[in-house]
Amino acid sequence: xxxxxxxxxxxxxxxxxxxxxxxxxxxxxxxxxxxxxxxxxxxxxxxxxxxxxxxxxxxxxxxxxxxxxxxxxxxxxxxxxxxxxxxxxxxxxxxxxxxxxxxxxxxxxxxxxxxxxxxxxxxxxxxxxxxxxxxxxxxxxxxxxxxxxxxxxxxxxxxxxxxxxxxxxxxxxxxxxxxxxxxxxxxxxxxxxxxxxxxxxxxxxxxxxxxxxxxxxxxxxxxxxxxxxxxxxxxxxxxxxxxxxxxxxxxxxxxxxxxxxxxxxxxxxxxxxxxxxxxxxxxxxxxxxxxxxxxxxxxxxxxxxxxxxxxxxxxxxxxxxxxxxxxxxxxxxxxx
Amino acid sequence: xxxxxxxxxxxxxxxxxxxxxxxxxxxxxxxxxxxxxxxxxxxxxxxxxxxxxxxxxxxxxxxxxxxxxxxxxxxxxxxxxxxxxxxxxxxxxxxxxxxxxxxxxxxxxxxxxxxxxxxxxxxxxxxxxxxxxxxxxxxxxxxxxxxxxxxxxxxxxxxxxxxxxxxxxxxxxxxxxxxxxxxxxxxxxxxxxxxxxxxxxxxxxxxxxxxxxxxxxxxxxxxxxxxxxxxxxxxxxxxxxxxxxxxxxxxxxxxxxxxxxxxxxxxxxxxxxxxxxxxxxxxxxxxxxxxxxxxxxxxxxxxxxxxxxxxxxxxxxxxxxxxxxxxxxxxxxxx
Numbered sequence: 115x116x117x118x119x120x121x122x123x124x125x126x127x128x129x130x131x132x133x134x135x136x137x138x139x140x141x142x143x144x145x146x147x148x149x150x151x152x153x154x155x156x157x158x159x160x161x162x163x164x165x166x167x168x169x170x171x172x173x174x175x176x177x178x179x180x181x182x183x184x185x186x187x188x189x190x191x192x193x194x195x196x197x198x199x200x201x202x203x204x205x206x207x208x209x210x211x212x213x214x215x216x217x218x219x220x221x222x223x224x225x226x227x228x229x230x231x232x233x234x235x236x237x238x239x240x241x242x243x244x245x246x247x248x249x250x251x252x253x254x255x256x257x258x259x260x261x262x263x264x265x266x267x268x269x270x271x272x273x274x275x276x277x278x279x280x281x282x283x284x285x286x287x288x289x290x291x292x293x294x295x296x297x298x299x300x301x302x303x304x305x306x307x308x309x310x311x312x313x314x315x316x317x318x319x320x321x322x323x324x325x326x327x328x329x330x331x332x333x334x335x336x337x338x339x340x341x342x343x344x345x346x347x348x349x350x351x352x353x354x355x356x357x358x359x360x361x362x363x364x365x366x367x368x369x370x371x372x373x374x375x376x377x378x379x380x381x382x383x384x385x386x387x388x389x390x391x392x393x394x395x396x397x398x399x400x401x402x403x404x405x406x407x408x409x410x411x412x413x414x415x416x417x418x419x420x421x422x423x424x425x426x427x428x429x430x431x432x433x434x435x436x437x438x439x440x441x442x443x444x445x446x447x448x449x450x
Numbered sequence: 451x452x453x454x455x456x457x458x459x460x461x462x463x464x465x466x467x468x469x470x471x472x473x474x475x476x477x478x479x480x481x482x483x484x485x486x487x488x489x490x491x492x493x494x495x496x497x498x499x500x501x502x503x504x505x506x507x508x509x510x511x512x513x514x515x516x517x518x519x520x521x522x523x524x525x526x527x528x529x530x531x532x533x534x535x536x537x538x539x540x541x542x543x544x545x546x547x548x549x550x551x552x553x554x555x556x557x558x559x560x561x562x563x564x565x566x567x568x569x570x571x572x573x574x575x576x577x578x579x580x581x582x583x584x585x586x587x588x589x590x591x592x593x594x595x596x597x598x599x600x601x602x603x604x605x606x607x608x609x610x611x612x613x614x615x616x617x618x619x620x621x622x623x624x625x626x627x628x629x630x631x632x633x634x635x636x637x638x639x640x641x642x643x644x645x646x647x648x649x650x651x652x653x654x655x656x657x658x659x660x661x662x663x664x665x666x667x668x669x670x671x672x673x674x675x676x677x678x679x680x681x682x683x684x685x686x687x688x689x690x691x692x693x694x695x696x697x698x699x700x701x702x703x704x705x706x707x708x709x710x711x712x713x714x715x716x717x718x719x720x721x722x723x724x725x726x727x728x729x730x731x732x733x734x735x736x737x738x739x740x741x742x743x744x745x746x747x748x749x750x751x752x753x754x755x756x757x758x759x760x761x762x763x764x765x766x767x768x769x770x771x772x773x774x775x776x777x778x779x780x781x782x783x784x785x
Contacts, residue, residue, distance in 0.1 A: 257766040260720075
């Protein structure tokens with residue numbers, strides 16, 4: 115088990131290293147190079163030369179890459195030019211991270227809590243109208259752009275019916291103590307229940323919109339996987355032994371059917387980052403995604419650099435955790 | 451279909467779908483015995499090709515037919531759009547009705563079925579003509595991705611060895627990134643954003659998917675009997691790859707391409723929404739129209755609803771068609 119984890123960690127390190135090379139190459143390939151990107155409209159020949167020397171751009175490429183890595187490891191990615199001018203790029207990411215974790219977590223909980231039971235029951239009633247309806251619903255879920263789902267939810271629940279807040283993370287005038295930066299959790303920790311409730315109300319619509327894509331995928335994988343397992347010989351054996359339907363369902367069907375589902379959940383967590391860029395923009399929810407959207411639009415390269423490296427690292431890390439979870443559920447993986 | 455074990459397997463699926471309401475596990479067991487009894491009588495006639503038998507199933511599949519109908523209607527609309535659109539898409543016949551403060555988006559009136567947009571252009575005409583650009587973006591993004599992926603996949607699957615390792619490492623790194631994020635990054639690199647930067651950004655994220663898929667099915671071909679036969683007859687390696695392996699390995703790739711069309715259209719809309727799409731508004735495109743409608747969400751939500759509805763229907767059409775094609779070609783899920 116430990117050897118398995120170590121091997122996967124090394125693989126992960128390799129991917130992150132390749133990524134850092136790509137980001138480095140990407141920054142070098144920008145129109146006008148990194149100096150133009152950093153100086154923007156303020157560039158003069160003198161400033162260019164000074165910054166080039168300061169950044170070591172007159173040195174050979176491998177040396178430059180080494181320095182780039184060194185700075186990256188120290189957390190120095192430069193200063194934001196557009197999102198929050200003058201602010202350290204890494205700080206922006208760290209400030210925004212709790213908001214996105216909170217949002218993604220709730221979205222994933224919704225997707226799993228709805229997707230797995232629905233997928234299971236659709237598989238058990240395969241071919242029934244309820245099954246067909248659920249399958250078509252999940253296909254529609256894939257065809258609707260996630261930002262339009264967000265747009266619809268916002269229009270009806272916030273604008274038309276005025277049930278939930280239109281945008282942001284908390285109501286203006288709400289004075290809450292900050293502990294973790296995850297507003298709902300903060301309220302619980304400090305027993306400021308009204309702050310928690312207020313933050314949750316702001317969170318529901320974006321999380322619901324964000325959950326549609328993972329929900330559709332988790333539902334379909336669960337359904338397909340349960341269908342496969344129901345046909346297995348060991349399910350028939352369990353029946354032949356006279357086990358109760360409840361035991362067969364829990365120990366034989368669900369446990370085995372969960373393997374592909376766990377992989378899918380992991381992959382979807384990575385996909386949530388892309389969805390968060392769109393959802394957070396619609397709801398002006400100040401998380402990593404909203405910062406990324408602004409950075410993309412305004413071409414704030416230092417911020418983009420941090421956010422992309424971090425997003426990729428999180429994605430790879432999540433995949434690693436999925437593999438470990440996999441090994442725990444299925445002992446056969448460990449020996450491979 | 452000469453192998454009796456595969457026939458029996460297919461037949462089980464065939465029968466189990468005919469008895470949908472099996473609620474107990476015991477019911478499943480009985481079904482299996484019945485299946486075994488009828489395993490000899492398979493409805494596939496001997497000698498029917500995979501494509502032919504797939505088509506026979508598809509013809510009776512309502513989901514496939516709905517998808518096909520939507521797709522055909524969309525393509526026909528895109529082709530004839532300029533001739534049936536009542537107004538020129540760049541003309542601004544409703545300009546004098548636009549009041550930035552009180553009435554930014556003119557409503558429907560005689561001659562303008564859906565009213566105008568924020569610049570006084572006829573919304574209905576722009577929706578019709580928009581199908582054209584949407585089709586172009588979807589088709590070219592998928593086509594370029596397909597060409598790139600097929601080239602890499604053929605290289606990896608046919609040559610093998612270190613070429614295979616190198617190509618697959620690159621593909622795996624690309625697949626290890628969130629794809630939409632990658633598309634945003636590529637699109638934001640462009641100095642002069644246009645429709646084609648959107649096409650390229652989406653094509654690039656499709657490449658690893660096609661490459662991996664084609665390599666897998668090429669590898670399966672490489673160890674198949676007909677390739678062995680060709681090799682023992684002394685057919686040149688190049689001819690084996692291009693005439694024997696590639697055509698047979700294309701099935702799953704075609705299915706993926708159908709699904710990719712839907713993804714490409716949705717992702718193009720996402721790029722436009724973030725302001726990374728085509729800034730030129732003269733030729734309308736649904737994703738771009740949706741992006742431009744954002745400031746008017748409270749006053750004129752219909753400005754967003756119509757293009758979004760078009761995107762959803764078309765994406766659903768491609769998805770329904772692709773999913774039923776996949777099921778029909780996949781022997782494991784044959785029903």
